[in-house]
Amino acid sequence: MRKLYRWLPLFLLVLLVQGPVRAQRVGVVLSGGGAKGLAHVGVLKVLEKNHIPIDYIIGTSMGSVVGAMYAAGYSPTEIEKIVADPQFQYWVSGKQLEDKAFNYLSADPSPGSLHVGVAIDSAFRTRVTPNLVNDVNLNFVLAKLLAPSAAVADYNFDQLFVPFRCLAAEVFTRKQVIQREGSLADAVRNSMAVPLVFRPIRNPDGRYLFDGGIYNNFPTDVMRAEFKPDIIIGVNVGDVAYKQYPFKKDDELLASTLVFLGANVADTTAVGPNGIFIQPDLEGFGATDFDKVRELIERGTKSAQDKLPLMLSRIQRRSDTVELAQRRSEFQNRAPKPVFKSVTVQGLKANQNAYVRRFFQREGRSYTIDDIEEGYYRLAADDFFRNIYPRIRYDKAQEGYNFSLDARQNNNLSAEIGFLLSTRPIDNIYVGLEYRFLKSLLYSTAVNVSLGRFYNAGQGRFRMSVPAKLPYYIEPSITYNNWSYQRTGGLLGRDVQNTLIEQSDLSAGVQLGISPNFRSRVTLEGAYFGNQDNYANRKEVSSSDILDRTSFRGVTSSLRFTRNSLNRKQYPTAGRRALISVRGVRGTESYRPGSTSVLTDKRTQDHQWLQFSGTYENYYPLKDKKSNWGYFGEIMVSTQGRFVNYRSSLTTSPSFTPLVDSRTLFLDNYRSARYVAAGLRYSRSILGKIEWRTEAFTHLRYQPVEASDDPLNQRGILKHGFDRPRLTTSTGFIYQLNPIGPLAVHLIHYDDSSRRWAVFAHIGYLLFHAKSLE
Numbered sequence: 001m002r003k004l005y006r007w008l009p010l011f012l013l014v015l016l017v018q019g020p021v022r023a024q025r026v027g028v029v030l031s032g033g034g035a036k037g038l039a040h041v042g043v044l045k046v047l048e049k050n051h052i053p054i055d056y057i058i059g060t061s062m063g064s065v066v067g068a069m070y071a072a073g074y075s076p077t078e079i080e081k082i083v084a085d086p087q088f089q090y091w092v093s094g095k096q097l098e099d100k101a102f103n104y105l106s107a108d109p110s111p112g113s114l115h116v117g118v119a120i121d122s123a124f125r126t127r128v129t130p131n132l133v134n135d136v137n138l139n140f141v142l143a144k145l146l147a148p149s150a151a152v153a154d155y156n157f158d159q160l161f162v163p164f165r166c167l168a169a170e171v172f173t174r175k176q177v178i179q180r181e182g183s184l185a186d187a188v189r190n191s192m193a194v195p196l197v198f199r200p201i202r203n204p205d206g207r208y209l210f211d212g213g214i215y216n217n218f219p220t221d222v223m224r225a226e227f228k229p230d231i232i233i234g235v236n237v238g239d240v241a242y243k244q245y246p247f248k249k250d251d252e253l254l255a256s257t258l259v260f261l262g263a264n265v266a267d268t269t270a271v272g273p274n275g276i277f278i279q280p281d282l283e284g285f286g287a288t289d290f291d292k293v294r295e296l297i298e299r300g301t302k303s304a305q306d307k308l309p310l311m312l313s314r315i316q317r318r319s320d321t322v323e324l325a326q327r328r329s330e331f332q333n334r335a336p337k338p339v340f341k342s343v344t345v346q347g348l349k350a351n352q353n354a355y356v357r358r359f360f361q362r363e364g365r366s367y368t369i370d371d372i373e374e375g376y377y378r379l380a381a382d383d384f385f386r387n388i389y390p391r392i393r394y395d396k397a398q399e400g401y402n403f404s405l406d407a408r409q410n411n412n413l414s415a416e417i418g419f420l421l422s423t424r425p426i427d428n429i430y431v432g433l434e435y436r437f438l439k440s441l442l443y444s445t446a447v448n449v450s451l452g453r454f455y456n457a458g459q460g461r462f463r464m465s466v467p468a469k470l471p472y473y474i475e476p477s478i479t480y481n482n483w484s485y486q487r488t489g490g491l492l493g494r495d496v497q498n499t500l501i502e503q504s505d506l507s508a509g510v511q512l513g514i515s516p517n518f519r520s521r522v523t524l525e526g527a528y529f530g531n532q533d534n535y536a537n538r539k540e541v542s543s544s545d546i547l548d549r550t551s552f553r554g555v556t557s558s559l560r561f562t563r564n565s566l567n568r569k570q571y572p573t574a575g576r577r578a579l580i581s582v583r584g585v586r587g588t589e590s591y592r593p594g595s596t597s598v599l600t601d602k603r604t605q606d607h608q609w610l611q612f613s614g615t616y617e618n619y620y621p622l623k624d625k626k627s628n629w630g631y632f633g634e635i636m637v638s639t640q641g642r643f644v645n646y647r648s649s650l651t652t653s654p655s656f657t658p659l660v661d662s663r664t665l666f667l668d669n670y671r672s673a674r675y676v677a678a679g680l681r682y683s684r685s686i687l688g689k690i691e692w693r694t695e696a697f698t699h700l701r702y703q704p705v706e707a708s709d710d711p712l713n714q715r716g717i718l719k720h721g722f723d724r725p726r727l728t729t730s731t732g733f734i735y736q737l738n739p740i741g742p743l744a745v746h747l748i749h750y751d752d753s754s755r756r757w758a759v760f761a762h763i764g765y766l767l768f769h770a771k772s773l774e
Helices: 002-022 034-049 062-071 076-084 087-093 136-152 184-191 220-227 250-262 293-306 308-314 321-333 350-357 369-380 646-652
Strands: 026-030 056-060 114-120 126-128 164-170 175-179 231-235 276-278 340-346 388-395 400-407 413-422 428-438 442-452 455-466 472-486 499-514 520-535 548-564 575-592 603-621 627-638 674-686 690-701 726-737 741-752 755-763
Touching (some): 026 220, 062 136, 087 136, 136 184, 136 388, 164 184, 231 293, 276 308, 340 350, 369 388, 369 400, 499 646
Parallel strands (some): 026 056, 026 231, 056 164, 231 276
Antiparallel strands (some): 114 126, 442 455, 603 627, 627 674, 690 726
């Protein structure tokens, strides 16, 4: 017994030494690296599949995004599903989500290509808003995904499914910030605020924090200090410092030096002598290649598989798959139900905060997550409120979540500039200005002008936006358009032979617009219009001829439904657009004959008609993801009758304009008060960003007005029944030259005697204001 007691301390010492070996604690460090951080998902998949435990996790930048989701209880498979979802591309790119954009605030697409926002305060100090990635989608998704787990952990990162840390940088004092508690979404958002890419958010303590990779992109030292694990698995997708100057590679690396300088580089030995360092082979991938999700995850998977024998030999402890899944499920089930008890707004003046709160409507005493999401995206539809940040926090006393919004004025003055260069004399310059001011309601005033040889226009509008359960706006506006249709010579010719038709229209009215759901808009409009057309009654005109003049003035009203989710305002390849319109017109025609008219006296005539129109286009991607096809349909039914002569009947009639340059041509066979049309579009990506686009349309006119063979009958003949089908085709190449707009060249065929075949090229957007009766 004495010998037993003598050896007992030594035996207990051996147990204490061997105990930690059997209970090895494993810490995983995930570096930053932009899109390359998606490789972390593949590494986590391999670790779980092979029962390698993860006891602690630390991340920086993109590593913090993946690490936070894992720490929040999402499995690697669930994380992969989230980042592989097509909507993920909208989160990281800042593009509007197709099903989360409201059109009730949107004006018609403009030819502006460069958009500049300026903030002006009450002391007339100005601040130009930098062109950063729009974070509206990203901020809400992070808050929505991470809020339940943060509530379960009571906002202590040690109590998450896996204890977690992420790093941020405080640039003014040049210190790294280790985030251990508070909002998990805030922590992640701070850690990924890459300078000049994502804007930093103002934290509850008043500080702005930036991407943690600035000072520590591979925080193995933080892992040791915070958790003291037995083994560190470090996954680096960022840069590694060169021990010597890379003479043979410096030219190749020159283009990425700014990224290299912008983040702290990894030390490959930082995991320690018994740690595992994983460096996925990501050559050829960039920090912005978020569209290569599958490839990046596969690279991460392969790199972890290559190190698997080493990991299995150094880490003897194994995690039980069934126990892990059960523990994860129990953690997730503890999350409070998504019931929101209150909405608070801060950052603006009292009456302005009240305006913002009115966007969030509820049924009963609480809000659903759908109520919160709809209000958030309705608010963000206006560029004035792009600088908003959402927070979701659980309130134990109220037994529900609070949604708080940090709303700060973004751009109250914005400017748009665009230009068009073409192989025909339709070159144009566009300038637009808009100023917004917020009181108890949001008001905006805007002006824009277009200047060119073919098209000149000016527009002024004032809008009052009213938030409600069904938000609406009231907008008085005035628009002037002037069109000069000209003959030109040659492919690149600029010689104007004759001005055959010149049209101008003026409309002044009021529009009421509402948005019943995402991407839809209903408008009710009433307006006064005054149109004037100058034209000749024959094709050959001399400089001494006096053109006929038809003036048509009156009132019009319309009810219009629009739904638009197209991915581009010109040459779309995805989404759909639907337009249904009913319009009533009543006015008086005043005719003054010119030298080409057989009539010698002035005439007046009253007209009134009802018009129905519908347009629908839709695009579908093909399986190869490089091609897509779309179909198009349009119908126009109007009771519009004939005017004094054939030419004035055409100038007032609706026109079928299937191609981008169709509105710049006056084609007799494409103008009619009644027609139906259908078409197909095919587009394929070739040579990178160049697209080959082919389109074909046919349209059929009903009871068209046609010119008489009798030169003394200039009124025209109303034909009975249908005209023959007419074919319109186009094929060409398009390159999206951002931010300028499309660069395109087409071979075009129109079924009209005045223009059969043509080669047409342009750079910039070919977009115009709607005419007064369109």
